[in-house]
Amino acid sequence: MKIDDNFFMKLAIDEAWKYQLLTYPNPAVGCVVVKNGEILAIEAHKTAGEAHAEVNALKAAFLKKNPNDLLKLKKTSDEIHQYLIKNHNNFFTDCIVYVTLEPCNHIGKTPACSNLLKELKPKRVVIAHKDTNKEASGGIETLKNANIDVSLGCMQKEAYDLLYPFIKWTESTFVFFKMAMTLNGSIDGKISSNQTLAYTHTLRDKIDLMLIGGNTVRTDRPTLDARYIAGRSPNIMIYSKNKIFDNNIPLFKIPNRDVFISDDLFKLLDYKFVMVEGTYNLMNILKQRIDFVVLLVNPKIRKGLNAVNEIDIDFEILHENFIGSEKVIYLRKKD
Numbered sequence: 001m002k003i004d005d006n007f008f009m010k011l012a013i014d015e016a017w018k019y020q021l022l023t024y025p026n027p028a029v030g031c032v033v034v035k036n037g038e039i040l041a042i043e044a045h046k047t048a049g050e051a052h053a054e055v056n057a058l059k060a061a062f063l064k065k066n067p068n069d070l071l072k073l074k075k076t077s078d079e080i081h082q083y084l085i086k087n088h089n090n091f092f093t094d095c096i097v098y099v100t101l102e103p104c105n106h107i108g109k110t111p112a113c114s115n116l117l118k119e120l121k122p123k124r125v126v127i128a129h130k131d132t133n134k135e136a137s138g139g140i141e142t143l144k145n146a147n148i149d150v151s152l153g154c155m156q157k158e159a160y161d162l163l164y165p166f167i168k169w170t171e172s173t174f175v176f177f178k179m180a181m182t183l184n185g186s187i188d189g190k191i192s193s194n195q196t197l198a199y200t201h202t203l204r205d206k207i208d209l210m211l212i213g214g215n216t217v218r219t220d221r222p223t224l225d226a227r228y229i230a231g232r233s234p235n236i237m238i239y240s241k242n243k244i245f246d247n248n249i250p251l252f253k254i255p256n257r258d259v260f261i262s263d264d265l266f267k268l269l270d271y272k273f274v275m276v277e278g279t280y281n282l283m284n285i286l287k288q289r290i291d292f293v294v295l296l297v298n299p300k301i302r303k304g305l306n307a308v309n310e311i312d313i314d315f316e317i318l319h320e321n322f323i324g325s326e327k328v329i330y331l332r333k334k335d
């Protein structure tokens with residue numbers, strides 16, 4: 001294996017995928033810091049409002065070599081920025097920083113990463129993809145103006161796949177289809193472990209709208225909240241021609257959220273970040289509208305409903321992660 005820019009950038013991309021969709025409305029971003037060939041930090045942006053990937057990585061890199069430094073007490077992005085700018089002691093001048101997205105150039109909920117890098121003056125900054133968001137872009141210019149060597153375009157295709165949900169929800173609506181199954185394709189009953197259900201509930205907590213099929217509501221009588229993480233219950237659209245559902249189904253009893261029944265899929269376009277919880281009936285109906293499929297696979301074989309259907313779709317695997325001993329697979333339909 002060649003230890004080159006692609007190698008380090010791949011580490012940054014893989015780290016960012018661990019938080020894919022969880023950073024909404026921000027993009028998933030990863031960052032690696034290398035000092036004289038040694039990897040000091042592999043970090044990511046984890047949730048909106050908290051430190052960006054670069055800030056987490058620069059902090060971790062500095063602490064790797066200065067483990068008792070007061071920096072370890074600095075928690076917020078603001079505090080880390082200010083501390084590093086005052087106390088970097090030229091630590092980063094022989095470092096290369098790999099980042100999957102152009103460092104932000106604006107002050108949002110956190111200060112600008114381009115300004116921090118400008119002050120720390122790493123030897124080189126390698127960037128996979130330009131920022132598509134006009135408000136935050138311009139980081140490359142800022143770094144170049146500070147005489148920092150910048151390379152752009154390393155692993156751009158992979159970085160684009162990583163960035164795609166952000167591009168889509170910024171411009172219009174990003175729709176992903178979440179489905180849980182066993183190895184032999186059973187889709188009914190409790191398939192996922194509690195750890196994977198907590199991941200599902202974390203997604204429920206982040207989205208603007210959940211779409212669910214009418215049969216699922218009638219058969220499963222679901223709750224569709226985020227109780228595994230004590231999170232926010234999503235607003236729900238039930239896709240059905242039928243306007244009457246049993247009011248005693250638990251999902252109707254959850255306070256502080258909207259539930260509506262509709263046969264109009266254009267309603268999805270009123271939202272930016274939509275999760276469909278479904279299987280093959282709904283996937284077939286929605287196949288032209290789905291951006292990603294998020295498949296949760298529990299490696300067990302069980303008897304159960306194996307939703308065979310007149311369905312024919314080819315996918316590209318974009319990424320795979322483990323959640324404990326289960327797999328989460330991110331797929332995109334091939335054209």
Ligand SMILES: NC(=O)C1=CN([C@@H]2O[C@H](COP(=O)(O)OP(=O)(O)OC[C@H]3O[C@@H](n4cnc5c(N)ncnc54)[C@H](OP(=O)(O)O)[C@@H]3O)[C@@H](O)[C@H]2O)C=CC1
Binds near residue numbers: 215277307
């Ligand atoms: N393992 C997992 O992750 C999951 C498993 N499931 C299971 O899978 C089974 C199948 O679920 P799934 O494939 O998601 O889909 P569903 O069978 O729940 O949903 C399909 C829905 O589409 C509606 N529909 C079809 N055409 C139209 C139209 N033209 N206008 C309006 N509505 C329309 C039907 O509505 P109508 O009500 O009018 O018939 C039907 O309720 C469920 O019963 C559930 O048990 C479900 C979700 C996740």
Ligand SMILES: Nc1c(N[C@@H]2O[C@H](COP(=O)(O)O)[C@@H](O)[C@H]2O)[nH]c(=O)[nH]c1=O
Binds near residue numbers: 188196222296
């Ligand atoms: N069984 C199953 C899923 N099933 C989905 O969860 C719904 C039930 O939600 P709730 O009533 O809130 O528990 C069910 O109708 C279906 O949409 N999802 C998963 O990630 N893993 C699982 O094992």
